[in-house]
Amino acid sequence: MNMEGAGQNPSLSRPLVFADHRTQSTFDQIPIIDVQSIYSKDPSVRRALADEIRDACINVGFFYVKNHSIPPATLNKTLSAAKQFFSLPLSSKAPLDIHKSPNFKGYTALLGENTNPENRGDLHEGFDIGWEETSGSTRANDGAMTGQNVWPEDLPGFREDVLEYYHAAVHLGKALFPIFALALDLPEDFFDDKTTKPAAIMRLLYYPPQTGNVDDRVEGIGAHTDYECFTILWQDQIQALQVLNTEGKWIDAVPIPGSLVVNLGDQFARWTNDIFKSTVHRAVNRSGVERYSIPLFFGTDYDVKLEALPSCVSEDRPAKYEVVTAGDYVKSRLEATYAHSK
Numbered sequence: 416m417n418m419e420g421a422g423q424n425p426s427l428s429r430p431l432v433f434a435d436h437r438t439q440s441t442f443d444q445i446p447i448i449d450v451q452s453i454y455s456k457d458p459s460v461r462r463a464l465a466d467e468i469r470d471a472c473i474n475v476g477f478f479y480v481k482n483h484s485i486p487p488a489t490l491n492k493t494l495s496a497a498k499q500f501f502s503l504p505l506s507s508k509a510p511l512d513i514h515k516s517p518n519f520k521g522y523t524a525l526l527g528e529n530t531n532p533e534n535r536g537d538l539h540e541g542f543d544i545g546w547e548e549t550s551g552s553t554r555a556n557d558g559a560m561t562g563q564n565v566w567p568e569d570l571p572g573f574r575e576d577v578l579e580y581y582h583a584a585v586h587l588g589k590a591l592f593p594i595f596a597l598a599l600d601l602p603e604d605f606f607d608d609k610t611t612k613p614a615a616i617m618r619l620l621y622y623p624p625q626t627g628n629v630d631d632r633v634e635g636i637g638a639h640t641d642y643e644c645f646t647i648l649w650q651d652q653i654q655a656l657q658v659l660n661t662e663g664k665w666i667d668a669v670p671i672p673g674s675l676v677v678n679l680g681d682q683f684a685r686w687t688n689d690i691f692k693s694t695v696h697r698a699v700n701r702s703g704v705e706r707y708s709i710p711l712f713f714g715t716d717y718d719v720k721l722e723a724l725p726s727c728v729s730e731d732r733p734a735k736y737e738v739v740t741a742g743d744y745v746k747s748r749l750e751a752t753y754a755h756s757k
């Protein structure tokens with residue numbers, strides 16, 4: 416194999432700088448990947464899965480995962496909790512407003528967020544939480560993102576149900592990190608010391624239907640990229656999510672029962688100097704009925720520096736991004752998203 420361009424990483428067998436050549440192609444479909452083998456003890460099985468994921472990361476930035484092992488009952492409980500929460504009167508939700516939190520936890524009202532600066536606000540309500548043990552302890556020392564979750568007082572069982580899915584999704588995310596490392600031809604444990612205290616933000620999202628005369632600058636969630644390494648998204652069966660391909664065409668991420676969507680975010684784009692794609696997406700709910708989704712954004716620990724991997728940098732392809740810590744980066748992106756409703 417031609418090792419030229421392998422950068423400063425002598426152990427790299429397939430120089431990732433060359434992988435970029437394949438990204439001239441576009442995509443019309445989002446691949447479906449069976450992730451049952453993430454827990455396999457057989458290295459060749461894990462390598463095969465990593466190769467499939469590598470392809471999706473380089474060419475699409477999105478893939479569905481099936482056989483992800485999160486029990487449907489866990490999901491259903493969280494979905495019911497979300498439905499109950501969003502149907503509360505505004506007077507019960509407003510005290511939890513995200514603007515009152517030092518670290519962007521709590522409730523986002525309709526039009527409270529504006530992910531696409533060209534738009535007038537996003538037509539969804541949201542509820543954001545970060546890491547919390549079921550026993551109640553949270554962490555100190557999360558740098559820019561330090562702070563507590565806030566919970567509604569008048570919904571018994573809500574916190575427990577939401578945390579059950581949160582922990583299940585974090586477990587899946589922890590199992591995916593070694594596969595992403597393999598996909599980058601890194602040792603499988605590369606991210607272990609960078610994900611010691613999961614920096615994972617989960618959101619419950621509610622999208623009312625947009626009917627009648629629709630203002631094109633009000634979308635469920637405007638065109639954006641995600642901020643962390645990757646997102647694990649549960650969506651209900653209502654079509655709304657769309658992904659922008661390299662020809663500028665919106666591709667529907669059609670809901671597939673039992674699957675989750677995984678998409679890469681800007682932290683991975685920074686680690687890989689844009690070889691892994693953080694693909695633009697949006698959600699527009701013109702179905703006539705309500706829609707719910709639950710993204711979990713999984714990044715590295717907030718004190719970790721986001722720095723391009725040597726294998727993704729070469730003389731022809733210098734590092735594109737300045738080095739920042741994950742916490743400062745996520746916080747700055749959240750500040751921009753919520754600035755318009757301050």
Ligand SMILES: O=C(O)CCC(=O)C(=O)O
Nearest residue numbers: 620636650656698708710
């Ligand atoms: O609701 C969805 O399908 C997408 C949500 C999303 O893109 C986000 O919250 O970043």
Ligand SMILES: [Fe+2]
Nearest residue numbers: 639640641696
């Ligand atoms: Fe997103």
